[in-house]
Structures are given as structure tokens and as C-alpha cells.
Amino acid sequence: MIDTIFKHRTIRSYKSLAIEDEVLEKILKAGTRASTTGNMQVYSVIVTKDKEIKEKLWQAHFKQNMVKQAPVILTFCADFNRFNKWCEQRKAKPGYDNFLSFYTASIDALLAAQNVALEAESHGLGICYLGTTTYMAADIIKALNIPKSVVPVTSIVIGYPQDIPPLTDRLPLEAVVHADVYTDYSEEDIDRIYKDKEALQQTKDLLIENEKETLSQVFTDNRYTKKDNVFFSKEYLKIIERQGFMNNEL
Numbered sequence: 001m002i003d004t005i006f007k008h009r010t011i012r013s014y015k016s017l018a019i020e021d022e023v024l025e026k027i028l029k030a031g032t033r034a035s036t037t038g039n040m041q042v043y044s045v046i047v048t049k050d051k052e053i054k055e056k057l058w059q060a061h062f063k064q065n066m067v068k069q070a071p072v073i074l075t076f077c078a079d080f081n082r083f084n085k086w087c088e089q090r091k092a093k094p095g096y097d098n099f100l101s102f103y104t105a106s107i108d109a110l111l112a113a114q115n116v117a118l119e120a121e122s123h124g125l126g127i128c129y130l131g132t133t134t135y136m137a138a139d140i141i142k143a144l145n146i147p148k149s150v151v152p153v154t155s156i157v158i159g160y161p162q163d164i165p166p167l168t169d170r171l172p173l174e175a176v177v178h179a180d181v182y183t184d185y186s187e188e189d190i191d192r193i194y195k196d197k198e199a200l201q202q203t204k205d206l207l208i209e210n211e212k213e214t215l216s217q218v219f220t221d222n223r224y225t226k227k228d229n230v231f232f233s234k235e236y237l238k239i240i241e242r243q244g245f246m247n248n249e250l
């Protein structure tokens with residue numbers, strides 16, 4: 001498994017090969033073995049293989065090719081629907097219609113998703129997370145019949161890789177690890193931490209492609225702009241409220 005972790009790369013093109021049912025079941029079971037808040041398992045996974053529903057998901061996920069190409073799309077949701085029903089059927093009054101509960105359930109969903117990703121990779125399958133899940137949650141809710149108290153938080157496409165891309169770079173460990181307490185970054189730290197990334201040929205190509213002076217500008221001006229972030233934040237907050245997670249009154 002450690003080997004699997006160190007070999008991870010996102011796969012964006014897939015063979016048109018189905019995933020064997022037993023393999024998929026094992027992968028999903030691995031998801032359920034993740035840590036979960038209070039062992040409540042307040043998440044659910046929607047397994048989409050149907051062509052028509054995949055087409056709807058493809059539309060929602062900014063028409064990313066792999067959503068149509070990969071045999072399986074997994075949508076991980078923060079889900080208090082099932083747990084609330086269980087409480088109500090057992091004479092218990094659920095208090096999970098607030099933001100904290102949404103966040104708790106999101107953590108559960110994400111931990112399950114990463115277990116699923118690793119188990120899938122250990123079977124020779126490839127995966128790609130879809131950030132478009134949060135951007136387009138309203139369309140995904142519609143396409144997948146998602147009820148109240150459930151919010152999609154991430155998706156993973158899974159399938160057999162068409163080709164294996166090289167490993168992507170990572171920042172040095174010192175960039176993300178602090179000893180005992182948080183040590184804030186000096187200007188020199190920032191220069192040192194990002195030096196290797198900035199020197200990559202891939203970075204140089206990106207600067208030309210995006211007509212930018214620095215790699216940071218590729219992020220701020222093109223990939224993840226303030227305008228988009230504000231727009232999609234408002235959309236997602238509306239969804240969290242509509243799905244019943246913003247009643248923060250006692």
C-alpha cells in the first residue's frame with residue numbers, strides 16, 4: 001500500500017474496460033473502513049455506470065472527457081439523511097441541520113474517498129478527483145436525485161488507465177511540516193520552498209502557454225480566480241443551505 005501511495009498519479013484517460021463487480025465491491029468496502037466521526041458514517045457514495053446519467057454528470061463536470069470515458073463515476077456526499085431517519089425511527093431527536101454537521105459529514109466523505117482511491121490504485125486502476133463537484137453541486141444533485149440533508153462534496157472517476165503519466169512534483173517536506181508549533185514562512189523560506197517547482201520545464205511551458213511572468217499568476221489570474229471563487233462559494237453556500245445545513249439556531 002505504501003508503494004501504491006508513492007506511485008499515485010492522477011489518470012485522465014481511460015480504456016473502455018469495465019471494472020469487475022468483485023473488484024468494485026472490494027474498493028467500496030475499503031472506503032467504509034476509513035475513520036468516521038463517532039462511527040456514524042455520515043456520508044454516502046453514488047456509483048454511476050449508466051451512460052445517460054454519466055452524460056448528465058459530464059455536462060455538470062465542465063464536460064471533462066474522462067467523466068464519459070471512465071466506466072465508473074463515484075460521487076461522495078456529506079449525508080445526514082440516513083442517520084436522521086434512523087434517529088427519528090428510534091425516538092431520538094437529530095440536531096444535525098447546522099454547518100458543523102455538514103463539515104463533519106464532509107470530512108467523513110473525503111476520508112472514505114481517499115481510501116477508495118488508494119484501494120482502486122492497488123488494483124491497477126487509475127483515478128481522478130473532480131473539483132467540479134463543489135462548483136456544480138446543484139446540477140449534480142438534480143442528475144443523481146439527491147435528497148435534503150445530503151450534499152455532494154467530491155467525485156472520483158475510476159477505470160483502467162490508457163497511459164500512465166509521470167509523477168507530478170511535490171514541494172519539499174519542510175513546506176508542509178512544522179515542528180511542534182507553526183513557524184511562519186519568511187521571504188527566504190518561500191523562495192527556497194518554491195525554487196525547484198519554479199525551475200521545472202513544465203512551469204516554463206505553463207508561463208508561455210498562459211502568457212504570465214510567474215507561476216503564482218497562472219493560479220491567481222487563470223486557474224483559480226477570485227471572481228470564480230466568489231461565484232462558486234455563493235453557489236455552494238446556497239446549496240448547503242437548501243439541503244438543510246444552515247439552521248444554526250438552537
Ligand SMILES: Cc1cc2nc3c(=O)[nH]c(=O)nc-3n(C[C@H](O)[C@H](O)[C@H](O)COP(=O)(O)O)c2cc1C
Binds near residue numbers: 131
Ligand atoms: C479535490 C480535488 C479536485 C480535483 N479536481 C480535478 C478536476 O476537476 N480535473 C482534473 O483533471 N484533476 C483534478 N484533480 C487532480 C489534481 O489536479 C491532481 O491531484 C494534482 O495536479 C496533482 O497531481 P497527481 O494527482 O497526479 O499527483 C483534483 C484533485 C483534488 C484533490
